[in-house]
Amino acid sequence: MKPIEPIKERFRQVFGGDPAVISAAPGRVEFIGNHTDYNLGPVIGAAIDRRVYVAIRRVEERLFRFASSAYSDFVSLDETDSPVAGRDSWVNYLIGVYNNLIRKGLSTKGGFELYVDSDLPTGAGLSSSAALELASGKALCECYGLEIGLEDLAVACKEAENEFVGVPCGILDQGVSAFGKAGGLVHIDCREMVFSVIPLADELSIWIFNTHKKHALVESLYSERYEECLSAVNGLVDLGLEVSCLADLSMDVLERAKPSLDEKIAKRAEHIVGEISRVETVRHLLEEGKAEDAGKLLFQSHASSKNLFENSIPELDYLVDILRSMPGVVGARLTGGGFGGAVMALARKDFTRIYAESVASAYRGRFGEEPETLECHTADGACILESVS
Numbered sequence: 001m002k003p004i005e006p007i008k009e010r011f012r013q014v015f016g017g018d019p020a021v022i023s024a025a026p027g028r029v030e031f032i033g034n035h036t037d038y039n040l041g042p043v044i045g046a047a048i049d050r051r052v053y054v055a056i057r058r059v060e061e062r063l064f065r066f067a068s069s070a071y072s073d074f075v076s077l078d079e080t081d082s083p084v085a086g087r088d089s090w091v092n093y094l095i096g097v098y099n100n101l102i103r104k105g106l107s108t109k110g111g112f113e114l115y116v117d118s119d120l121p122t123g124a125g126l127s128s129s130a131a132l133e134l135a136s137g138k139a140l141c142e143c144y145g146l147e148i149g150l151e152d153l154a155v156a157c158k159e160a161e162n163e164f165v166g167v168p169c170g171i172l173d174q175g176v177s178a179f180g181k182a183g184g185l186v187h188i189d190c191r192e193m194v195f196s197v198i199p200l201a202d203e204l205s206i207w208i209f210n211t212h213k214k215h216a217l218v219e220s221l222y223s224e225r226y227e228e229c230l231s232a233v234n235g236l237v238d239l240g241l242e243v244s245c246l247a248d249l250s251m252d253v254l255e256r257a258k259p260s261l262d263e264k265i266a267k268r269a270e271h272i273v274g275e276i277s278r279v280e281t282v283r284h285l286l287e288e289g290k291a292e293d294a295g296k297l298l299f300q301s302h303a304s305s306k307n308l309f310e311n312s313i314p315e316l317d318y319l320v321d322i323l324r325s326m327p328g329v330v331g332a333r334l335t336g337g338g339f340g341g342a343v344m345a346l347a348r349k350d351f352t353r354i355y356a357e358s359v360a361s362a363y364r365g366r367f368g369e370e371p372e373t374l375e376c377h378t379a380d381g382a383c384i385l386e387s388v389s
């Protein structure tokens with residue numbers, strides 16, 4: 001955890017007074033369950049020891065001021081009812097959360113000043129946006145005295161992203177940032193919204209290899225996959241099947257329906273149905289201490305994303321292939337939405353930084369630049385660090 005004094009000091013420099021509340025929320029790694037969340041299947045993620053921090057205080061006038069250590073722009077608004085125009089502003093995540101919390105009873109009186117700090121890299125597939133949403137959501141609730149459950153807060157943050165930022169994401173990122181646990185993974189039943197913890201053995205760690213590659217159309221490709229999954233459900237309904245989401249479907253039923261479905265749509269559905277069953281198998285294997293067997297399913301998950309869901313890129317495939325041959329690596333796969341981003345590896349302690357560097361330099365030999373390499377430790381979810389409100 002970062003020391004909070006420098007965050008307070010920066011808040012004083014920018015806003016000329018002390019913050020009332022300081023909160024933090026972690027980034028996440030998608031452990032397994034690629035695009036299963038919005039199909040209402042299960043997913044497993046890990047909250048990691050890299051966080052977004054929010055410092056806030058209320059002010060009497062109707063004024064909303066935002067500053068951040070990562071962005072040079074200082075944003076001042078006198079209304080928050082519509083998204084800020086221009087370059088996918090980070091402020092939209094914050095006003096999206098604020099607006100959704102108003103619907104849950106947050107007072108609309110006056111305004112606030114809010115400062116964001118972070119040691120979580122952006123654009124690394126670690127969901128800095130969900131961490132920003134959860135940290136600001138926690139801070140706003142504390143500052144305004146709104147008591148809502150963690151599950152409601154995670155859902156309000158997800159809806160802010162759906163409505164205010166326009167990404168049709170599921171609950172994975174916000175759920176893991178909210179319910180993370182040091183020493184464990186978070187399992188989410190996305191249909192029932194049940195969050196539980198799967199212990200992760202101490203000898204295992206999670207590594208991230210971030211390619212910094214991002215498909216120019218990544219948001220629209222994500223939405224395209226979302227739509228393709230909906231079309232699969234509609235196609236199955238047209239065939240007379242009683243399904244309301246892909247999580248309702250078994251592989252046997254899908255196999256029988258496949259010849260009548262569009263080929264591409266059938267591949268997307270096959271990925272989701274297979275991935276849902278891998279998530280549950282991984283959960284049981286980890287609970288039984290069979291990490292090596294769980295690791296094999298991580299490799300299978302990658303192959304399915306690559307071949308059936310078609311959201312990998314050659315850089316991610318290359319990293320997964322090299323990691324497969326490394327001592328101590330139990331499993332590896334692309335993590336997050338895909339079309340760029342990062343690969344995660346589950347590794348024992350004998351996979352050391354030296355091996356990680358050899359992976360990075362092989363990658364550089366092939367693609368000309370090094371991936372960013374991070375060893376992550378699991379961490380607790382969103383919390384209040386200090387409050388005088």
Ligand code: GLA
Pocket residue numbers: 030033034035036037038127169170171172173336337338
């Ligand atoms: C992104 C989204 C998540 C999830 C993953 C893919 O991270 O924000 O909701 O859909 O992609 O599994």
